[in-house]
Amino acid sequence: MLVANDPDIVFLCETKINANKFSSVRSRCKMEGCLVVNANGKSGGLVMMWKESNKVKVQTYSSNHIDSIIKLENDNPIRFTGFYGNAEPNKRQCLWNMLRRVGQSVTKKWIIGGDFNAILDNAKKEGGRRKPSALMEDFREVVDELSMADLKTDNGWFTWVNNRDCTALVKEKLDRFLMSANDVARFPFMETNVIHPRLCFKYDVCWAKDVEAKKIIKEAWQKGFADIMGKIEMVGKKLGGWQYKKLKQMRTQMGTLQANINKVIDSQGGTYASNKLKALRIKLGKLLDEEEKYWAQRSRIQWLKEGDKNTRFFHVRATNRRKKNNIARLKDMDVSPLSSKYKERAKQGVRN
Template sequence: MSGCLAVNSNGRNGGLAMLWRDGIEVIIQSYSNMHIDSMVQMENKNYVLFTGFYGQADPNHRNLSWDMLRRIGRTVKENWIMGGGFNAILDNDKKDGGRRKPRVLTEDFRSVLEELALVDIKTSRGWFTWINNREGDAMVKERLDRFVFSSTACNAFLYIDTNVISQTSPDHEVIMLDTLGKKPKEKKDNPRLFFRFEVCWARDEKAKKIIKDSWCNYSDSILEKMNCICDSLGPWQFNNFNKRKHQINKLSKKLDDFIQAPSTQVNLNRIKETRLKLKKLYEQDEIYRTSTNTVNNMDICCIPKCVNDEMNKNLTQSFTDKEILRAFNQMDPRKAPNINGLPGIFFKKN
């Protein structure tokens, strides 16, 4: 992420962070340990007001949160999207287990949303976002986190989709918003046509066997051997990635079912066990994804010429074995010397 604003917590309360990718224009309007207010430019060049919010955890101070929202709401002229942990529920149907919340707390939250004309966006998958991790009748689950849209934003974003994403650690789940989540998908190219040797494959025994078999069972031409390796590793890459993705989705669905089930039917040990399995898969997926480098294009038209004819003559001479070996040992293990997608670590390990 190229942009970041982090706000420290006040003791155990508050603390927020907002991150955005390169190329996304974000203008911070105001912030505190309970909110970050920002203008975000969308693809159509229109601006949206996005507010990251964390509500007061202490019910006695909850009105301070609602007063802050009212102050922000009075200045809003654009489409407004707000998301975060509100630490409040709209009614007691939004919780499972434990004592009922005082009516005045739920009515205060509901009235501030109505006053600001904010619409609570229902999740497509998952519901409860917080669980107290206790067994049996002592277990409490609540929907404390949400996204809310202004009425104009609802009309501007027709394909919005929100989901609760189960996490590997207790006790809060993540809620995710996709403004194009429900838009019909365009047909994509076959992912098996895209190949790149990943650094993490150098430790994979199956990948090593595929490379060895392809190298030994083909012609004497090095280029043909390398093409054969790429053709063999491509389907393996596709199947291996899809298998892990399927396992993550399956465990996430299983964890969702455990958490969303009635408290009396929830087995806390099964939740913890599933979270640990999911954590291992996420770690494997992180290794896979972070091994790929992003290459930034550089404009070299403004760089002055600094190689004379004599230097050019020396540079264009045939390479000696000594020079090739020295260059080979200096090669970045993550860089591919050619368009075939085989980086330095492939040659060093095989």
């Protein structure tokens, strides 16, 4: 996206990372200037990057904004505030007051851009429950008070979609640019666009030996897309949905197999029970191996090297190992359960 649009200034919100992890990103983006506001755990985090270090001067910043003065080519400065609204409605009033304080020091053209996590009216929302009118009124009030205009996008309208199906689908315009109303006419050729990034397609090792996956790839590839990128995107969409369903089925199967293994272990039986237990464990082992490959690729193999004992995979493996090493019951030569007297003797023998 950066290569295609070649921006001079980039503002990112909800990065979910800290400053020490962003230096490599900055160098890859070839940006001279950079300010990073650390994330709070696994939420929040802001970044502003710019190409020429002498063109941007940061004024103030917090966990929800970065305020700066930007020098344009004609040396006329413009005020830009990157903004990230709190998802919790009861905390938004504090952020509106923060924008009011910033506005008191603004004497130049002013643009506010980012994810406001709020809408101006219900026309900016489609699907789901209607937003409380008080929240929208608070947002409209601060926009009017600061004399800002909501810039319309040249393409697209909604900037956030919850990716649900049918009636559960919700679309909202949460990301926007506001500009001082008196200055909008001075930028007649200004464009604002909604860019939906294409999902990164990565080959999954789980597909290599799956007959159904091969069939899906073949059918998607033979459809009438002229360019190869269109074919790859179609394959990615088809396989993504198929793999999600398969993963749910696989987890259900593993739960069923584990329950059946427990039943066989707790039941009485001879050779048949032993063979059945072996067959069930082989099936469960294959499914666990598939799950291992699935998560190993998604975490870049790190958890596999570190051996995170809290993962479901290791938990099930350890549980099965304990059950293999466990003596469920003891029987005599006549295949009758031993009495408590002989059980104690057997335990002493095992300990010794």
